[in-house]
Amino acid sequence: xxxxxxxxxxxxxxxxxxxxxxxxxxxxxxxxxxxxxxxxxxxxxxxxxxxxxxxxxxxxxxxxxxxxxxxxxxxxxxxxxxxxxxxxxxxxxxxxxxxxxxxxxxxxxxxxxxxxxxxxxxxxxxxxxxxxxxxxxxxxxxxxxxxxxxxxxxxxxxxxxxxxxxxxxxxxxxxxxxxxxxxxxxxxxxxxxxxxxxxxxxxxxxxxxxxxxxxxxxxxxxxxxxxxxxxxxxxxxxxxxxxxxxxxxxxxxxxxxxxxxxxxxxxxxxxxxxxxxxxxxxxxxxxxxxxxxxxxxxxxxxxxxxx
Amino acid sequence: xxxxxxxxxxxxxxxxxxxxxxxxxxxxxxxxxxxxxxxxxxxxxxxxxxxxxxxxxxxxxxxxxxxxxxxxxxxxxxxxxxxxxxxxxxxxxxxxxxxxxx
Numbered sequence: 001x002x003x004x005x006x007x008x009x010x011x012x013x014x015x016x017x018x019x020x021x022x023x024x025x026x027x028x029x030x031x032x033x034x035x036x037x038x039x040x041x042x043x044x045x046x047x048x049x050x051x052x053x054x055x056x057x058x059x060x061x062x063x064x065x066x067x068x069x070x071x072x073x074x075x076x077x078x079x080x081x082x083x084x085x086x087x088x089x090x091x092x093x094x095x096x097x098x099x100x101x102x103x104x105x106x107x108x109x110x111x112x113x114x115x116x117x118x119x120x121x122x123x124x125x126x127x128x129x130x131x132x133x134x135x136x137x138x139x140x141x142x143x144x145x146x147x148x149x150x151x152x153x154x155x156x157x158x159x160x161x162x163x164x165x166x167x168x169x170x171x172x173x174x175x176x177x178x179x180x181x182x183x184x185x186x187x188x189x190x191x192x193x194x195x196x197x198x199x200x201x202x203x204x205x206x207x208x209x210x211x212x213x214x215x216x217x218x219x220x221x222x223x224x225x226x227x228x229x230x231x232x233x234x235x236x237x238x239x240x241x242x243x244x245x246x247x248x249x250x251x252x253x254x255x256x257x258x259x260x261x262x263x264x265x266x267x268x269x270x271x272x273x274x275x276x277x278x279x280x281x282x283x284x285x286x287x288x289x290x291x292x293x294x295x296x297x298x299x300x301x302x303x304x305x306x307x
Numbered sequence: 308x309x310x311x312x313x314x315x316x317x318x319x320x321x322x323x324x325x326x327x328x329x330x331x332x333x334x335x336x337x338x339x340x341x342x343x344x345x346x347x348x349x350x351x352x353x354x355x356x357x358x359x360x361x362x363x364x365x366x367x368x369x370x371x372x373x374x375x376x377x378x379x380x381x382x383x384x385x386x387x388x389x390x391x392x393x394x395x396x397x398x399x400x401x402x403x404x405x406x407x408x409x
Contacts, residue, residue, distance in 0.1 A: 061359035061378065097361030097375035097398065128363075128398045129375060172400040213401060270337035272360040 043293045047155055050078050050115070051200070051288040053091040053237030054123065054257030057106050058099025061273050063281035067096070067259035071109050073306055074258045074287045079114045081289065086154060088115050091237035091255060092123025092165065092202030098130070103138060122148055123202040123238060124165040124174075132166050149180055151187050157292055158191055160184065162201040164216045172213035174203030174238075176222055185225045196231040196292065196299070204236040206245055206252045209265035214239050226250060233290070233299045239271075241284065242303050253301050255288040282307025331355060332404070334362050334376070337396075339404035346386065348408055353383040362402065367393040 052074060059067050078085065090110070095102035103126075110118055120139045127135050132148065140146040148163040162184070164174035176184075188197070199205065201216070205223065208214035226232045232250040240262035245252040260273040261284035268274075274281070286305040293300070330350055333340045335357040346352065354364050354376070361375035364382050370392060373382035386392065386408040396402040 058377075059359070097377065099375075099377070124398060125361075172402075213399065270358070270360075272337065272358050275359075 043295075045155060045294040046292055047086045048081070048083070048289055048291040049154075050081070050085040050088045051091060051235050051237075051255050051290060052078075052088055052110075052258060053202075053255040053288075054093040054240055054259060055090070055106055056093055056096040056125065056257060056259035057102040058096035059259050059273070061260060062275045062277070063260040063273055064278060064285070068105055068109065070282075070285060070306060071106070071258045072112075075109060075112050077287060077304060077306075079112070085115050085289065088113055088118040089159075089161070089200050089235065090118060090120045091200050091235060092121050093125040093237065093257075094120075094123070095125055096259075097125050098128070098134070103134060107138075119150070119152070119159070119161055119200075121161045121163055121201055122165055127165055144183055147180075149183065155292075156294075157196040157198060158188075160187065160197065160199045162199060162205075162222070164201045164203045164205070164219075173210065174201075174213075174216035174219075176216060176218050181218065181222050181225075184222055188225050188229075191229075193228045194230055196233075197226060197229050198233045198235065198290075198299070199226065200235040202236065203238045204243075204252065204254055205234050206247075208239055208243060208254070212265065212271040214265065214271070223250065231297055231299070233301075235288070235290070239265075240273075242288075244301075251298060251301075253288070256284065256286045256303060256305065258285055258287065261285060279307065329353065333357060334396075334402075337362075337399055337402055339394075339402060342404040343407065344405070345407040345409060348387060348389055349385070350408070351383055351385040352406055353381050355379065355381045361398060363397040364394055365397045367395065372397075 055071050056067050064070060094106045122132060122135045136146060136148055140148055143150040149161055151158065151160045162176060162180060164176050167175040167177045203216050204214055205216050205219040230249055234250060234252045236254045239254050240257040240260065242256055243254045260281055262271050263274055283305050286303060289302045291300040328350055330346055330352050332344060332352055332354045334354060356362050356376040356378060359378050361377055363375055364373040366372055371384045376382055386406060389408050392406040392408065394404060
């Protein structure tokens with residue numbers, strides 16, 4: 001029998017899909033199926049939030065003829081969570097290629113989410129036509145210099161939203177750029193190393209599959225500033241599937257799309273939308289819920305599908 | 308013999324177009340086909356996107372450009388001056404191709 005090392009095991013579990021929560025006890029990760037909200041409720045000071053990603057409003061294809069409807073179903077799912085999420089992170093690609101009217105549809109549907117606030121970072125689909133003019137016009141307010149990146153604190157945890165789609169380089173990889181990395185260093189400097197940090201951006205901040213542009217070329221220069229922290233969770237979208245990696249104290253996690261799945265790295269000629277039935281696709285699209293329980297080293301991440 | 312070999316190489320690497328005034332370039336699986344297209348002055352090139360992912364035809368020097376093309380959308384450009392027109396997809400910049408106008 002082949003030996004399965006821990007990384008291999010984690011990848012297998014991530015591939016297998018959803019409904020799992022990762023819990024760290026004494027530094028050893030284990031997984032089990034639980035109701036995370038119930039666990040959170042039991043511990044004072046705990047909270048949960050939701051990550052929605054890659055809503056791709058404007059898409060119409062074999063895997064999904066109506067991404068507006070599937071987004072609405074995700075919102076219904078979120079609204080049924082008990083307790084309600086403190087806030088929601090949208091990790092980009094709200095629109096499918098900046099289709100006319102798509103931003104308005106997303107805004108309208110997300111108005112229905114029962115939560116205090118929604119934070120956004122852009123995906124390349126949201127900014128490629130106009131360099132981010134429309135996106136930043138809508139969501140730039142309150143971000144650093146109106147450029148889309150930001151940080152905030154919630155119940156002792158520090159959240160950082162980064163933009164890595166406005167400096168798309170020659171090979172189509174994400175990039176953060178000098179200004180943002182410098183800002184990040186200064187933003188993190190006053191924090192104690194015991195502060196849990198959550199970083200979210202659209203394109204993965206790790207090299208998932210550079211051949212398809214599934215990486216951020218200068219992510220390493222940002223991650224170096226996160227090394228001293230005891231608990232770092234990096235949440236990304238872009239690749240329309242759940243993948244997880246653990247490196248030291250940093251846990252990387254990518255979310256599903258609410259619209260359509262993309263193939264596993266290298267399993268198709270190109271990373272386009274998978275051409276599968278809508279019923280099959282529903283088992284590969286959904287939403288991510290993250291729960292922080294004080295005293296637990298790692299945040300619990302649970303991915304739920306629509307099918 | 309040398310000439311024949313040269314022609315074969317050219318056919319393999321460059322899609323040559325003769326007197327036709329209209330030529331199509333397909334976009335499929337994140338590739339422009341043909342990636343190298345040679346046409347006479349006055350030719351209209353029409354791109355059609357067969358992917359469900361949007362793509363653009365964006366000239367490197369800004370000479371021409373499309374908006375995002377949805378599935379089966381087309382974009383046409385008439386080339387009235389000789390030159391080498393490199394272009395790419397703004398959404399997937401690794402997708403690169405060229406139109407050579409003679």
